[in-house]
Amino acid sequence: MSNAGFHNLKVMNRLDLTRRMMAQLKHDEAVIAGIGNTNFDLWEAGQRPQNFYMLGSMGLAIPIALGVAIAQPQRHVVALEGDGSLLMQLGCLATVAVQASKNLTMVVWDNGLYQITGSQPTASKATADIVAIARGAGLANSAWAADEDEFERLMARALEGGGPSLIAARIDNHPGVGKTERDPVQIRVNFMRGIGASKS
Amino acid sequence: MNDATTAANAKPWHEIVLATLKANDVKLIVYVPDRVLTKLIAALHADDFFIVFAATREEEAVGIISGAYMAGMRGAVLMQTSGFATLPNAIASLVAPSQIPALLFVSERGTLGEFNLGQALVAKTMRPVLDALAIENHTITRHDELEFIVDRSIKQAYATQAPVAFILSPLLTGGKVLAS
Ligand SMILES: Cc1ncc(C[n+]2csc(CCOP(=O)(O)OP(=O)(O)O)c2C)c(N)n1
Numbered sequence: 334m335s336n337a338g339f340h341n342l343k344v345m346n347r348l349d350l351t352r353r354m355m356a357q358l359k360h361d362e363a364v365i366a367g368i369g370n371t372n373f374d375l376w377e378a379g380q381r382p383q384n385f386y387m388l389g390s391m392g393l394a395i396p397i398a399l400g401v402a403i404a405q406p407q408r409h410v411v412a413l414e415g416d417g418s419l420l421m422q423l424g425c426l427a428t429v430a431v432q433a434s435k436n437l438t439m440v441v442w443d444n445g446l447y448q449i450t451g452s453q454p455t456a457s458k459a460t461a462d463i464v465a466i467a468r469g470a471g472l473a474n475s476a477w478a479a480d481e482d483e484f485e486r487l488m489a490r491a492l493e494g495g496g497p498s499l500i501a502a503r504i505d506n507h508p509g510v511g512k513t514e515r516d517p518v519q520i521r522v523n524f525m526r527g528i529g530a531s532k533s
Numbered sequence: 534m535n536d537a538t539t540a541a542n543a544k545p546w547h548e549i550v551l552a553t554l555k556a557n558d559v560k561l562i563v564y565v566p567d568r569v570l571t572k573l574i575a576a577l578h579a580d581d582f583f584i585v586f587a588a589t590r591e592e593e594a595v596g597i598i599s600g601a602y603m604a605g606m607r608g609a610v611l612m613q614t615s616g617f618a619t620l621p622n623a624i625a626s627l628v629a630p631s632q633i634p635a636l637l638f639v640s641e642r643g644t645l646g647e648f649n650l651g652q653a654l655v656a657k658t659m660r661p662v663l664d665a666l667a668i669e670n671h672t673i674t675r676h677d678e679l680e681f682i683v684d685r686s687i688k689q690a691y692a693t694q695a696p697v698a699f700i701l702s703p704l705l706t707g708g709k710v711l712a713s
Contacts, residue, residue: 363604388626389626390596390626393595393596393627396592396594396596397599397603400561400596400599400602400603400604403604404602422590424588424589428586428588428589517632518630518632524603528604530604
């Protein structure tokens with residue numbers, strides 16, 4: 334989709350889309366959610382042991398997900414990331430494209446804001462097109478979801494595991510709803526148990 | 534200098550590092566390159582045991598090996614001193630509070646004959662940061678101590694769920710000098 338088009342997309346809701354994504358997970362897929370609202374809404378959508386809630390390290394949800402995908406090629410891994418967070422660590426898209434992990438899907442919630450810090454505008458509010466950036470980084474399977482139905486279709490296709498996929502969705506400014514557990518060790522240990530990794 | 538001064542039958546430092554990683558089942562190596570690490574990186578790429586690739590930033594590399602650890606695969610990051618200087622946030626907000634045994638190999642620039650003032654200054658930030666975060670770290674200067682330090686510290690890192698930094702001194706690696 335051209336840079337001109339991405340403002341005409343339907344503005345959706347992060348929690349609703351997170352729930353739709355979760356409803357499609359049938360094979361204990363791992364889900365890595367980025368800082369703030371992204372993991373608050375993942376928490377609210379329903380806690381499961383295969384979810385990792387990243388409390389700090391803004392921008393590292395996709396790199397963490399890539400590491401999980403490399404270590405467990407049989408398991409599909411979904412990274413959920415905010416637009417501001419991704420803009421901080423755009424280079425990771427190029428790395429993901431080179432590694433070409435078939436079992437990795439990236440979802441970018443684009444509200445055009447650094448919402449949690451006071452809703453300052455991000456570069457993607459007016460000018461930067463996340464999907465065009467991803468394609469430019471070498472991620473051919475990158476698309477805007479025009480509406481909820483298309484989001485679900487894109488997600489279903491991504492979960493088939495044909496290659497790394499990126500789905501971007503324009504979302505509203507509704508704040509994240511859930512209240513994530515705040516103990517990083519507990520989050521890590523639960524996640525490791527959830528994806529069958531023992532402490533090595 | 535070390536490559537020249539070690540006994541003829543001693544393995545070069547980078548072979549010892551590679552063998553010790555392998556002996557400890559550390560499979561995933563993510564790096565942002567440094568000239569001093571060239572031979573180590575080339576040897577890792579040439580060995581099918583390892584999954585080896587470059588990340589665009591050291592933080593990204595730390596994220597990748599953290600994810601891999603949580604999914605059951607051991608990993609290490611290779612970088613130079615200025616790369617380490619980009620890491621305090623990733624260490625303090627992900628690795629340390631989550632207790633992830635990240636193995637950080639840092640080629641030490643900025644000392645013992647450095648020619649780049651920027652490198653020399655950034656190097657001065659490294660140990661204070663490691664100490665402030667209470668990260669186990671070893672400066673390795675001697676070839677005969679290399680295997681012991683790396684092997685024991687890797688085992689300790691996984692046994693105690695704690696990151697460790699290996700600072701590879703020019704005394705070990707020969708460092709990088711200005712071509713005259
Ligand atoms: C390195 C770093 N810089 C700044 C911050 C402060 N910070 C936390 S979340 C955030 C905004 C995240 O924006 P986005 O990913 O778009 O998510 P949103 O809040 O819009 O849901 C910022 C700037 C931080 N935690 N770490």
